[in-house]
Amino acid sequence: MTRILIVEDDASLAESLAALIRKAGFSVDVSRNGADAMHLTVTENYAAVVLDLGLPAFDWIVVLNAIREAKRTAPVLVLTARDRLADKAKAFKAGADDYLTKPFEPEELLLRLRALLRRSTGVTQIV
Numbered sequence: 001m002t003r004i005l006i007v008e009d010d011a012s013l014a015e016s017l018a019a020l021i022r023k024a025g026f027s028v029d030v031s032r033n034g035a036d037a038m039h040l041t042v043t044e045n046y047a048a049v050v051l052d053l054g055l056p057a058f059d060w061i062v063v064l065n066a067i068r069e070a071k072r073t074a075p076v077l078v079l080t081a082r083d084r085l086a087d088k089a090k091a092f093k094a095g096a097d098d099y100l101t102k103p104f105e106p107e108e109l110l111l112r113l114r115a116l117l118r119r120s121t122g123v124t125q126i127v
Helices: 011-023 034-043 060-069 085-094 106-121
Strands: 003-007 027-031 048-052 076-080 098-101
Touching (some): 003 011, 085 098
């Protein structure tokens, strides 16, 4: 089963996202802070990571840098309330693959996640 990591410090949103993504047929792990996320992303194999920008412990950029420095190729979908171009540019330059601002439509998150998985695996059909 395709395994997704959600990194979101808001417990309610993290659980809603996990339920949404599980219902779509994926296996989901949740991390609520940057330290745990950094550990999980470099020790576990995820097909994709949904990463919030506002994290306790380690900043999101530290987590994203750790993913890329560990040569992990899982696509990273940034999910945040920050909608300024400068924030988007910083995320993409750091190695993010997509960027979705809050509030968002749950279906759009799933569409973007599936598109990232298709591109990263070369498979044209993902759950």
